[in-house]
Amino acid sequence: MSDKGLTGNIPASEKTGLIVEADSGPGILHRLTGVIAQHNGDITSIGILEDNSAGARIYFEMMVPGPDALVEDLGRLEIVRSVEPVRVLEKIYGKRIIIMGGGAQVGQVAIGAVSEADRHNIRGEHISVDTIPLVGEQQLAEAVRAISRLPRARALVLAGALMGGDIEAAVREVRAKGLLVISLNMAGSVPDAADSVVTDPVQAGVMAVMAIAETARFNVQRLSRRVF
Secondary structure, eight states, X not given: OOOTTTGGGSOOOEEEEEEEEEOOSTTHHHXXXXXXXXXXXXXXXXXXXXXXXXXXXXXXXXXXSOHHHHHHHHHHXXXXXXXXXXXXXXXXXXXXXXXXXXXXXXXXXXXXXXXXXXXXXXXXXXXXXXXXXXXXXXXXXXXXXXXXXXXXXXXXXXXXXXXXXXXXXXXXXHHHTTOEEEEESOBSSHHHHSSEEESSHHHHHHHHHHHHOTTSOOOGGGOSOSBO
């Protein structure tokens, strides 16, 4: 039977963020998500902000029809101390650019990325820039792979003088998962694995922002060359 005539009775889902303060212990998360499921909530992100003997703070992002009713039902659980509706992080911090590598180069890339992000954010975008100075092949390879676990990460800029080996393998892995990777023009094999290679670190930051900004008419995949 077609459900075309029934959809009008189903409230439209909206992206909702909730911070729940609750008791700590086994089964707590199961009980919370059970109530969310009863309200046809589709959880898109979850983070445990705090979990110790004093209690737990859990952040949920979800698509749910009628979030007010969900907040009331969660508040009725004896394990719940408070439920606070909040704006989802996508609306506050938005898409994320991660810059990692040598401290001096990371700083220069950040100058370009922050300046360009500011230009787009005042036009309605939401782009944030994260940096982490790191050295060592293993440390960098682990950090690159971990980006696939970071929420809202859209682009990675690798800033350094020499990167290769397992870092190259990690770059190819995260690119296969849809992450845009821009590399500075450096020694090693990482530039061969990146989407684009940019010599000027400031320009690398600018291009990373332009590539993920909806307010920019720029597409890395349409460039006729990879090295700039």
